[in-house]
Amino acid sequence: MSVNATEGVSPGIFAMAGSSTDATRQAGDDQQMFLELMVAQLRYQDPLNPTDSGEFLAQNAQFTALEKMQEVADATNALLSVQMAFGASGMxxxxxxxxxxxxxxxxxxxxxxxxxxxxxxxxxxxxxxxxxxxxxxxTPANTGATDTTSEDPTGSTAS
CATH class of the missing domain: 2.30.30 (SH3 type barrels.)
Known part of the structure; x- marks a missing residue:
């Protein structure tokens, strides 16, 4: 299985709805395909030359790590979207x-x-x-009314 290096940063990184659901569904499909392939390999392996179970465990660990990295990328995308929204609101x-x-x-x-x-x-x-x-x-210059109170050196104010 190959994964595009920029898959986590898709063109719609600002889309907050649906993107993580699609990625989760894709990851679930990929995991199901991996498990079916692994079962098929076990079922049809040569009984005189069995496959090392450590290799399967290593592949499963790699797949799990890849899933977790995708979840981190999805969470980062969501965080970036929220941060951009707050930034725009602040302007x-x-x-x-x-x-x-x-x-x-x-x-x-x-x-x-x-x-x-x-x-x-x-x-x-x-x-x-x-x-x-x-x-x-x-920040635009304050064009409102000016403050007419002045402060003298003794600390009292006068109008």
Missing amino acids: IGKTVTWTDADGDTRSGTVSGATFLATGPVLDVAGEQIPLGAVTSVA
């Missing part, structure tokens, strides 16, 4: 700069965030900006 009210499709640098204040299967998308003045396109984030 609401911030001024972001991004490069648009024409290569122009633009900026605006984030008014909301949407979570798609491809990743978080920021809403800036009605335009959808993928989180990966953002090049900088800044």
